[in-house]
Structure formats: C-alpha cells, structure tokens
Amino acid sequence: MNPTNRTVVVTGIGATTPLGGDSASTWEGLLAGRSGVKPLEGERFAELPVRIAAPAAVDPESVLPRPLARKLDRSAQLALIAAREAWADAGYTAKAGEDSSIAPERLGTVIASGIGGVHTLLDQYDVLKEKGARRVSPHTVPMLMPNSPSANVGLEVNAQAGVHTPVSACASGAEAIGYAVEMIRTGRADVVVAGGTEAAIHPLPVAAFASMMAMSKNNDEPEKASRPYDKARDGFVLGEGAGVVILESAEHAARRGARVYCEVLGQGLSADSHHIAQPEPTGRGIATALQNLLDNTDLKPSEVVHVNAHATSTPQGDTAEIKALRKVLGDDLDHVAVSATKSMTGHLLGGAGGVETVVTVLALKHRLAPPTINIDELDEDIDADIVRDEPRPLPEGTIAALNNSFGFGGHNVVLALRTI
Amino acid sequence: MAYTQDEIVKGLAEIVNEIAGIPVEEVKIDKSFTDDLDVDSLSMVEVVVAAEERFDVKIPDEDVKNLKTVGDATDYILKHQG
Numbered sequence: 358m359n360p361t362n363r364t365v366v367v368t369g370i371g372a373t374t375p376l377g378g379d380s381a382s383t384w385e386g387l388l389a390g391r392s393g394v395k396p397l398e399g400e401r402f403a404e405l406p407v408r409i410a411a412p413a414a415v416d417p418e419s420v421l422p423r424p425l426a427r428k429l430d431r432s433a434q435l436a437l438i439a440a441r442e443a444w445a446d447a448g449y450t451a452k453a454g455e456d457s458s459i460a461p462e463r464l465g466t467v468i469a470s471g472i473g474g475v476h477t478l479l480d481q482y483d484v485l486k487e488k489g490a491r492r493v494s495p496h497t498v499p500m501l502m503p504n505s506p507s508a509n510v511g512l513e514v515n516a517q518a519g520v521h522t523p524v525s526a527c528a529s530g531a532e533a534i535g536y537a538v539e540m541i542r543t544g545r546a547d548v549v550v551a552g553g554t555e556a557a558i559h560p561l562p563v564a565a566f567a568s569m570m571a572m573s574k575n576n577d578e579p580e581k582a583s584r585p586y587d588k589a590r591d592g593f594v595l596g597e598g599a600g601v602v603i604l605e606s607a608e609h610a611a612r613r614g615a616r617v618y619c620e621v622l623g624q625g626l627s628a629d630s631h632h633i634a635q636p637e638p639t640g641r642g643i644a645t646a647l648q649n650l651l652d653n654t655d656l657k658p659s660e661v662v663h664v665n666a667h668a669t670s671t672p673q674g675d676t677a678e679i680k681a682l683r684k685v686l687g688d689d690l691d692h693v694a695v696s697a698t699k700s701m702t703g704h705l706l707g708g709a710g711g712v713e714t715v716v717t718v719l720a721l722k723h724r725l726a727p728p729t730i731n732i733d734e735l736d737e738d739i740d741a742d743i744v745r746d747e748p749r750p751l752p753e754g755t756i757a758a759l760n761n762s763f764g765f766g767g768h769n770v771v772l773a774l775r776t777i
Numbered sequence: 778m779a780y781t782q783d784e785i786v787k788g789l790a791e792i793v794n795e796i797a798g799i800p801v802e803e804v805k806i807d808k809s810f811t812d813d814l815d816v817d818s819l820s821m822v823e824v825v826v827a828a829e830e831r832f833d834v835k836i837p838d839e840d841v842k843n844l845k846t847v848g849d850a851t852d853y854i855l856k857h858q859g
Contacts (some may be wrong), residue, residue, distance in 0.1 A: 424798030
C-alpha cells in the first residue's frame with residue numbers, strides 16, 4: 358500500500374480539563390451543560406481587570422507523585438496525565454519496546470502548547486529576584502521549554518520515531534494532531550501520541566490577555582462569562598488542561614486488535630496574513646483551510662453533521678468562523694449541529710485543539726453533539742444551527758465532524774473525523 | 778554549630794526524599810546518588826543547594842563531581858561546615 362494513503366484512526370483518548378480529571382468526567386460535564394469557570398481567588402489576582410478563569414478540575418499535583426511533578430511545569434503535568442489515560446485507553450499496558458505491541462522506532466509524540474512553561478519561567482524569575490541565582494532550579498529550562506510536554510510524554514512511552522511540538526498559539530493542539538496524522542500517513546510512524554496542553558492561569562498572562570481586550574470581564578457572573586454566539590459576548594475566558602489522542606495506522610490498530618473510535622481524515626491549513634492578533638472579519642483564511650481539507654481528503658460536505666467550533670466568545674472571531682463555514686459548506690451547513698464547548702471549558706489556548714478533538718471523538722462515538730451554554734440572545738449574524746443548552750442526537754450511518762482551531766498569528770487548522 | 782555525621786546523613790536523606798522520592802531509610806552512606814537514589818545530574822544540583830542551606834556550607838561546582846555517594850557528601854560537609 359502506498360504509505361501516503363495510510364488510513365489513520367483514533368484508538369485512545371485522554372483529557373484533564375476544567376470539567377473533570379479525565380475524558381469521561383469531561384464528557385459528562387459537557388452533556389450536563391456545566392461551566393468550569395470560577396473566580397480567581399487570592400491577592401495576586403485581586404487588582405487585575407479579569408478575575409475569572411477555568412482551572413483544571415483536578416489539580417495535577419494531586420495525581421502525580423511529587424518527585425515527578427516537581428520536575429514538570431504544570432502544562433507538562435497536565436499533558437502527562439492526559440497521555441497516560443489515552444495510552445491505557447488504547448490498550449497499551451507498557452512502554453514501547455517492553456512488549457511486542459509497538460516498537461519504539463515506530464512510535465512518536467506530537468504535543469503542543471501555545472505558551473509553554475510560563476508558570477516555571479515566572480516563578481523562577483521570582484526566585485532569582487528574591488533568593489538569588491544559586492537558588493534558580495536546574496530544572497528551569499527543561500521545564501519551561503515549549504517542547505517539554507511532548508518530550509516528557511515521549512520519555513514516558515519511549516517514543517523514538519520523533520518527538521515534536523508545533524507552536525501556533527491557540528491552534529497548536531490541533532496543529533499537533535494534524536502533524537501526527539501526517540507522520541503516520543507518510544510512514545514515519547505507526548502510532549503517535551498527539552494533543553495539546555496549556556497552563557497559563559498566572560497573573561501575567563491574565564493581565565496581558567486582558568490588556569489586549571481579548572477576555573471577558575464578567576467577573577460578577579463567572580459561569581455566564583464564556584458565551585459564544587450570544588449577542589452580549591465580550592471575550593474569552595482562560596482555561597487550563599490537556600487533551601491527548603492515540604493515533605494509529607489502521608493496519609497497526611487492526612493487527613493488535615485495538616478498539617477503534619473513528620478515522621481522522623486529515624487537516625486543512627491556512628494562514629490569514631491579516632493581523633498578528635485580530636481575526637480576519639470575513640473568514641477568508643478559515644474558508645481556505647476548510648476548502649483545503651475538502652480538496653485533500655475524500656470527505657463529502659454532506660457527511661459533515663457536527664462542528665466543534667473554535668468559537669471563543671469574542672465578538673469578531675465567532676462570526677468570521679460561521680461565515681467561513683457557510684461559504685464553503687453552503688446549504689450543507691443547514692444539517693450541521695454546531696457546538697461551542699468553550700462556553701463550558703473556557704479557552705484552553707494550545708490545549709483547546711487537543712481537548713476538543715477528544716470531545717469530537719466522543720461526539721461521534723455517542724452520536725451526540727454537546728451543547729453550547731449561555732446563549733441568552735443568539736447573535737443575528739450567526740447563520741448556523743447552534744446546539745443550545747441540551748445535547749443533540751446525531752444521525753445514524755457514516756457521519757463526519759470537524760474540529761476548528763485558530764490562533765493568534767493567523768493560523769487556521771481544521772481537522773476532520775469520520776465514523777468507521 | 779557543627780553537625781554530626783548522623784545528623785548530616787539524616788538531613789541528606791530528607792533532602793533526597795524530597796527531591797527524588799526515595800524513602801529516607803534507604804539513603805545510606807554507601808549509596809550512590811546517581812546509581813542508587815535516582816538523582817540525575819540536574820537533581821544533584823538541587824541536592825547540593827539544599828545541603829548548602831541546611832548545613833551552612835559552600836560546595837563549589839567543581840567539587841560537586843566528586844560527591845558520588847552519600848558518604849562522600851557527608852564527609853565533605855563534615856570537613857567544610859562553617
């Protein structure tokens with residue numbers, strides 16, 4: 358078989374999110390329409406214009422042994438927890454090479470973060486200022502480097518085919534999964550642990566995003582703050598967590614008798630080249646990414662029944678995305694259930710593409726589109742069928758879903774998944 | 778005040794336990810930090826800095842490479858403590 362035509366499937370999923378410490382509890386939270394957004398307590402947040410965020414529901418330091426946790430930035434801790442869940446969920450019981458299930462040279466990791474180890478960087482700067490250079494941790498660089506989550510997961514599973522970290526702000530997690538698909542498709546690897554992670558709930562990133570006027574300032578009603586598609590949306594809410602999938606060539610999955618969730622058809626990519634941080638208002642770049650996806654895969658627009666939208670709850674971004682979907686899918690968008698799960702999880706930046714891929718895998722598995730909460734009044738510019746408040750059943754038969762992720766810098770990534 | 782050998786071994790055991798998670802009772806003078814106690818070269822720097830604070834001693838970088846075992850570190854601290 359031509360290695361460039363290899364089918365890629367999802368065999369495992371893992372997540373730790375503002376709604377739960379694993380993928381099952383995250384999914385339950387989404388179906389229940391629960392918000393993970395909370396007030397930011399403590400003096401160091403007290404003077405900030407934004408005092409809400411969606412922290413990981415389960416503190417990763419309560420899960421990992423302390424000697425391991427203290428050598429990992431919080432973003433890598435979350436990635437490792439999600440990766441362990443996904444690895445076990447795929448039926449792997451040992452590191453690569455310890456049994457015959459996968460050779461280390463055929464196993465890769467691609468785990469991304471938008472910002473990297475910002476807690477480590479800033480905490481160690483505090484140590485430098487307050488206690489001096491001698492006290493700066495020797496683990497600082499391996500902890501703060503953005504490839505640290507991918508590298509640490511690679512060490513955990515003994516991945517030797519390649520350990521990678523694409524960085525594209527809030528599209529990073531989706532770009533990682535797309536990169537992983539290509540690694541398998543082109544024959545570089547048979548199995549790749551792929552996803553995204555982020556842990557940036559620290560006063561500096563919060564203040565910085567707030568300065569950009571990118572975040573909701575609805576400090577009085579945290580659970581109502583993230584409201585994609587609502588007329589009164591006023592920005593995103595910063596979330597924290599990780600989502601990881603195990604991608605595998607269909608032959609490899611079949612050979613070891615693995616349970617298969619769905620197929621990943623591929624990705625559509627583009628760049629806006631419009632502004633470093635503003636979305637292009639007509640959705641031109643997003644439409645290009647969608648069209649590239651359709652041109653480069655055998656996905657038929659009529660198969661698409663669900664979109665996990667990027668929809669971060671910013672006034673411009675949510676609208677541009679729907680315009681692009683309408684432009685490319687045309688009337689086929691009428692039968693697509695569009696969900697904005699960031700209304701519940703907040704925006705996990707580089708973790709978003711990972712978590713939302715896990716969620717999209719579960720939506721196809723259960724044939725259920727998760728709801729979008731907090732739409733009191735739907736923006737009239739949103740010309741699409743938004744799943745509101747309650748989950749909605751998806752049709753029987755072969756169905757496909759899209760997962761959109763876009764990032765500061767103008768990066769657009771569209772992933773397509775389809776039932777087998 | 779000067780620390781006794783027993784106090785230093787006990788202190789190092791607590792430091793190694795904190796950094797590498799090795800049970801305190803397994804940290805004995807004949808144990809190698811790298812081979813027996815899961816302390817890699819980066820974590821060794823942490824052990825040294827923690828020991829410097831705890832025992833009021835300076836351990837220059839060029840001396841760290843000679844501290845292979847808990848016994849080596851104990852002897853060094855006994856000799857150099859302030």
